[in-house]
Structures are given as structure tokens and as C-alpha cells.
Amino acid sequence: MARPDKAAAVAEIKETLENSHAAVLTEYRGLTVAQLKELRVKLGETATYAVVKNTLTEIAAKEAGIDAFEGQLSGPTAIAFVQGEPVEAAKVLRDFAKANSQLVIKGGYLDGAALTAEEITKLADLESREVLLAKAAGAMKGSLSKAAALFAAPASQAVRTVEALRVKQEEAA
Template sequence: MENPRPEKVATVMEIAAKLRSADAAILTEYRGLTVSQMAGIRRQLREAGGEWKVYKNSLARLAAIQTGAEALSSELVGPTAIAFVKGDVAAAAKVLREASKVNPQLVLKGGVMGDKILSAKDVEVLADLPSRETLLAMFAGLLTALPRNLAYGLKALIDQKESEAVPAE
């Protein structure tokens, strides 16, 4: 068996590095999309903190094996583009789902998030989640509501005790 070409080795290393550094990688089939449609999806993903790239499946498969995501190999068939997401995974999943509604040729195939392999259904569920900013705002609201509600409850208890302590004339 002959040695692989340096370009291929570099590409496998690039994909593996992106898989390791990304919070998630979402696989899509892009068969039938025009160049302008793909450019639009790339632009939207970039705004959501992602990068959408097309690699040879055989090279992506080798990188998946190197990073411990061997289960992705079964999805690396046909024309596949990989969305590498750093940051808000839900926002990127939303972009891809909305793009697949506008362009039915774009098919969500699955992906990987951390050590978990995602099915296409899992990616759909991620797309239904609120954005990271919304979740943080909801959490902050909960944190401020607890002390406020405790203070209101204590004030009501104090008022009740004071009204009971006043003798009736």
C-alpha cells in the first residue's frame, strides 16, 4: 500500500481538528442545491457561529475515526456537507432546519455533539430549543425571582404576625 498524499493527510488533520474544537458537527446532504443557495446557507451559519464545509466522505470518515466518532461513518455517504458549530448549537440547528424547509433538497442527516452521536431527529429537537441567550435570560429571571418571592413571603408573614399581635379593642 502506498503512502497517502500530503494534501489528504492535511485535510484529515483539518477535519479532525474541527471536530475536536467544535461544540457540535451537523451532517447534511446538499444534493440539488445551487451554488447561490449553498452560499446563503454558509452565510447564515457563519452568523450563527458555524462553518459549513464539503469534504470527501472517505477523508471525513478517517477524521471521524480519529476523533472517536466512528458512528458518523454510516452517514458519510452521498454529497455531505458538515456544519461545525462553536457556541450556540441550537441557533445553528435552527438555521439548517429553516434552510431545509426553504430548500427541500437539503436533508439533515445527524451529527455529533461532545461524545454523543445525534440522529436527524436529535438535530430537529436541538432546533426547537430556545437560543443560548434566551436560556440565559430565563435562568437569570429564575435567580432573581427566588429572593424576590422569599422577601414577599417574609413580608407577608411579618404583616400577618403584626396584625395578630395588635389586641382588638
């Protein structure tokens, strides 16, 4: 490959890394082209999965200020560049790795912080953003209902007391 081609490849990888929320580094040794295509389809719009050259990726990562890949770029390497929800992409990769033992998750980064393979698995175990937001909304709604009942209780208790006194006076009369 000519030097300008390498420089262009490094620039492209650097730009993709900078425009991604997260990246997951994998080893794909033993996977067929059909399996790689299946993985790309499953990732959908949340991530793009690309086979990369280790040396060029190392240079691009350093230029992008990412040191999460140090020591992990060896063997056949592919990266899932996550533009969408990192949890969803991590789930797809984890599930695909369970079904296809040839896919090995090496590590990655999320918002500039390095992630180990175990941390990516923990990320995949999280519920989706929508589910977490729904749970938070439900908890807030429950708290607001309790607060409203608490604020209304003294007034309703006063009304019941006044009514009981009125009934008692009518009975006495």
C-alpha cells in the first residue's frame, strides 16, 4: 500500500473514532464472511463493524487521543464503532459472541475511558435507556402521588372532623 493510502486510512479511522460514542475491539478469527455480515446486520444503525489494520488503528487512536487500545491490537482485529446506544451495541456483540465462540471481545472505550471485556459484558447487562427512563418516570410519578396524598390528608381530616362534630350536634339537639 502506498504511503498516501495509509495516511488516508489513518485519517478515516481517526475520524470514525472521534465521531463514535464508543468502540468495541474484537478478534474475529474463524468467523466466515456470512457470519460477519450477520453481525453487521444485527448491529444495524447502532454501530458499524469494520475490519481494521492493527498498526494503522494504533496510529489513528493515538492521534485521536485514545489510549484504550494499547497492547490489544494483535491478530485479526475488527472494531464496532458505536454511534447509537452503547448498551444496545454491547448486547448485540455479547449475544453474538455467545452464539459464535470465534468472536472474542478484547476491550474498548466509552466516552474516552478504557473498558475491559468484563466491563463491556456488564454494560451489555444494563437495561436499555428507554427502560431506565421509564422506571425513573414511574418512580417519580409514585413519589408525586404520595406527596399529593400527604398534602391533601390534613384538609380531608379536618373536613371529616367538622362533619363528625356537626352530626354530633344534630343528635344532641
